[in-house]
Amino acid sequence: MSPSLLPLRRAIAHRCHSLFTALLLTAGSAAWMAAPAQDVQLASHTPVFFTRPRAGAPAVDASNAAVLAREIAVTLDGVPVADALEAIGQEAGLRITYAADALPRTARVTIAAKRITVAAALTVALIGTDLDVELLPDGVVSLRPHTAGLTRVVRRRQAAGTIAGRVTDAVTRAPLDQVSVRVERLGTGSVTGSDGRYTIRDIAPATYRVVARRVGYTLLTKTVTVDTDSAATVDFALAAAPTKLNEVVTTAVGDQRRYEVGNVISTINADSIAPTAPITSLTDLISARAPGVTIEETSGLTGSGEAIRIRGQSSLVSQSDPIVVVDGVRQDNAPSGTATLPLPIRGAIAVPSPSRLNDLDFSDIQSIDVLKGPAASTEYGTDAANGVIVITTKHGTTGRSQWQASAEETTSEIPNRFPTLYYSWGHTTDASHTAVQCPLVPYLFGSGYGSATGTCAVDSVTTWNPLNNSHYSVFGTGSRHRYDLSTSGGNDAVRYYMSGSLSNEIGVLRLPDAFVPQADSLGLPHSVFKPNGENQRSVRTNTAIRLGPASDLAVSGAYLSTYQDIPYSPQAYLGTTLTRPVRDAATGYGYGTLFLTSPVAVFGQPASQNTDRLTGGLTANWRPTPWFVGHSTVGIDHDSQRGTASVLPQITSLEFGTQAQLGIANTTTDIYTVDLRGSATAVLTRFARAVTSVGLQLADTRTQGTTAIATGITTTNFTLNGAVNPAVTQLGNRQATLGGYGEEQLGLSDRLFLTAALRMDAGSGFGRAYSTTVYPKASVSWLVVERGATTVRVRGAFGESGIQPPNGAALQLYAPTTDWLNGGPTSTVAIANVQDQLLKPERSEEYEGGVDLGFWQNRMSVELTGYSKTTRDALVSVGTGWGAGGFPYTENVGEVRNTGVEGALTATVVQARPLTWDVTLNASLNRNKLLALAPGVLSQQLRGNFAVFRFASGYPVYGYWAPRVQYADLNHDGVLEPNEVTTGDALSYAGSSSPTREVSLGTHVGLWSGAISMSALVDYRGGFRLSNTASVFEVAEAPQSDRASNDRTAPLWQQARDIAEQAIFANNFANGPPPAGFYEDATYVRFRELSLTYALPRRVIRALRVQHVSLTGAVRNLALWTRYTGVDPEVTSSNGYNTQLAPTSNTYIVNNNLRESSAPVPLLRYWVVRLNVGM
């Protein structure tokens, strides 16, 4: 072998990829050896790879071009050069063009390589020639005779120029990262960092076309001239392509594009919904808009709270609501049932308590991202196992000031009639012919006579419900006025958003006309005539300041004030006593006598709650280099509440033994949030990027307050001052979690994203011997197809999160008591709570997988998700058995699993100027199953007012359990008698108390370029039952007023349940579980929202010198379709007092998860008229 070829061979071998390359170089071989004269010349010339940035422009080096760097497989065994070029051209997809006479006819080429770069292969093939390689567009490659001096161009490569610039979103002007910027022809390029900047070095001076492209955006091409003196600047503003996957979602590690995240996140674009939809509170915005997210309504009363359940109930007794984060700051989201109202006056009856979430002014909200479970919320740490509701408020956009104003007038009403109540008038069939109440069968707590058993005869049956009579009903119409004003704007340095809103709502509750004289005669203040209302004020300012090229600061603050009047515990009475008619000489038409004689007495117990809340945060972002982003948020949510509840002195005469009372509770809750995090991006190769994120979070909740309550208050001194024996209680509470996470995300070709994370937490509620907990997470997101018209993404995620033990659960607590010591009573201290040193958080792990499809020009998008969420170490409060169910301790027992599927479909069916039509469909299925309780415990039973729930392995938690009832109308008289009904002794599963199937269908139609638009939202929930507790009362208490106990034509299943209830009552009054028939199928379809908006035409708007004027008419809760015979199957409030139940060895104290309908104030229908003006 000729020594002169050796360095060349080495050079070639070097160009070939080393690791997997089996390169056999016998290039030249016989032909070259046989022609030594040529050989010398060959060795002196290797092809120069060059291109001309434009036609006719001077040549520049192209040896770094992407097409040449591609690796191909080539096997050639001594073939002519022309054949070699043909093979390489085929393999590399290049159009190799050359003059046939330029090739040496006799030369032969041999290459055997599994991986060889195109440049190396061409070099080998062309070594015998005097040819250079010119790259042209379209993959055209021209082999041209060597031009003297061209080699110098290659050498001059060091004196190359640079292209740099910034890529932003054309609309938001936010910097775009992950944008691929490539130089056409050369194929070289770069990817932007999180500040949107990119730099491409080593570009030979010339004019080029530069292409920027990014998933979800339309590509943009610009022309630039590069010289060696300075960097050429090319900035791009990319327009978003219509694909849902590109939306930015907010997660613990910051804003991410949806397709980078391996789990599903439901986003609610509040700013586009709130202006025209009939929304009365923030929870109305969420309801039926995110699959798998259920708002559990507790009452139609104004200001009632809601619970939020995401992907089913996973805790037995712990907090089951998601946490709420607004602009990075944790918010007070006390679930309903933990009212800060004063101590109960009338025993353990819960007060309807507002959701603190609804303090927020929904018109300030830009978007709501719902993280549905541990797979998504791991980085949020302990407390996030039930999901996270991430709220982003509106922020100003650059430009001149924009003003938005709106005014709204709303009328509310009870949408449906209440079930008709019955009374059977009759006389005994014995000789006395005494007038008696004569239901179908005898009732223990009734007259004891029955027409079907022949002991009485019916004279007449009357039907009536005072709630359906305008003169007697406590329900009238309500109203609401609401005014919003906001402004936003700014420049590059400062952007701002400011808003203020106020709303005054008067609820539907009223003192019936029939009782006004009574109230007047008692001297009650007129405030009790409309005892339910809510006034809200909100002021918010959000300011973003650009401190420099690398840092910015956002300051947000809001003052929220909510004042609510809710008559003390109206629900207990409205649902039961008030609905029972009494028609006797003593009281006339009335509301029953069991507890109170008159609505005056209920409304004479006013309660109110005034909440002043200051919430805000300071957020700083710092980008010192293109590859690092630092972020810090410091925030506080301070709320100060003053609750009062009273029994007015004026009503004490109405009921024996009632005393005037006044209770005042002042509490403050402060939640401190500190969130520090940083993300570093490393570009590993041109196709691989790694993002490393670390974060540290503190959430510290401190509550303190005092409650004072006194009796014997007088009308002349309706204060606590001078009260006799006021009882004062102090309460203090602090709960904190401190934790950090590390997350690594690997992005490949901006298509495949692999994420792994670990979160470590310490919590104030953990046992002393249990220090920290660690939650892992991993996810994958693969954008399989991303073309203009079609997108396919596959994703999978796994993650863990937890719920902290309740405060003090891990502590040993003492309580003062009086005990017998040394033969006499002594004041002493006894153990009140048993310590568990190993108490740890509940731990939920979730697997989630799904596919996202966008097709039909991305006008239709489909998200399908399956999940399986298992909660282990479920916290349970267990009685020790010492004393009567006392001395409970909290233990980690129990395992609950929720599995389900969710789907979301959005489609733009018609997209034309005269007509646009969008459809949104959300659906979810959830299966809840208790897998295990503590060892040896088969089931636990819980009681609400008149419903029995059990925790039983293999069944849903909080499922209904009831005795089975069998019946047959043996004598075919159409009426069931007691002997025709058999009631089982054992309890069997009667159904889930929470919905297992949900479907919501939304549609939006725009006519004439949006001049008229119509939106509708219909919601279905099914696969669950609801305890019709009001009916149980109607049967259990005299006079029996249920339809089936009076009406011979009532369905047999209703007659059977009444008789069975009677039988159970007769056996065991205290613990009689209602029979299965009272757990009715609560499946329903609700026409939740309908709105019609008219926007003034442009010429009118111009004449008015405004930007936008629209008028909306809307209605909420327009219609309800259900087979449920109670009032409203969606209102599943519980008055369930904390319940201690059998078996006596273990006692569970449950939170407010007992769903029954004993407080049937249905959801109100709201008629809304709204004017929006933009200036």
Add this chain to the structure above:
Amino acid sequence: MTLGKVFTTARGERAVVRLADGTIVTLAPASQLREAADYNNRSRTVDLDGEALFDVVHDVARPFTVRAQRAVIRDVGTRFVVDAYGDRPSVSVVVTAGRVALSVAPSAHAPPSTLPTTELVPGDRAVVADARIRAVDHGADTVALMGWVDGEVRVRDTPLADVAASLSRWYDVDVRVADPALGARHVSVSFGHEQLDNVLDGLAAALDVSWERHAGAVVLTARPPTPLLR
């Protein structure tokens, strides 16, 4: 011979034609296929101007005959390409399957059955020029020669003038070579979906010449191109 059906493709156009007997003909751009009036009756004879791929349904009783210039191609159940553009002095026949009997008619109307024939087998490429069979290449690159069927023309070691004609037909643009000497230079090139400008740039660079547009036509001239270096 009276004429039957006529199938024509314009420049820049290709067509797939199914004849009455089931034979499938893929016509290259700017080609014409004429059926004999009694096609599929007693015999199956077609005339071709241009280039076409024939997938012939075999029928012993009625042999399939293609007449292209002086060449007479009779199949015996086969797949072959006939390249017989009128602007070229030669006809080429490439066989990829079956067998083909090739003969040359001394005049345009000589009865084909009397002619001496040369049999072609797959892989053969025969060139007919000046009323005789000039060459038979037994190892032709049939894949490359039939590339146009799939949208890719691969030309190897071919005079630039012929390439220009090919480009004209493919791109529906008149491509001319100004200088006969330049037209005689042999080039290798391939094209399909590329823009014509890029293909021309490649050709011009390889030959160190230039091209320009004149009244909708493209002219390749021997004038040197813009210098590579400034």
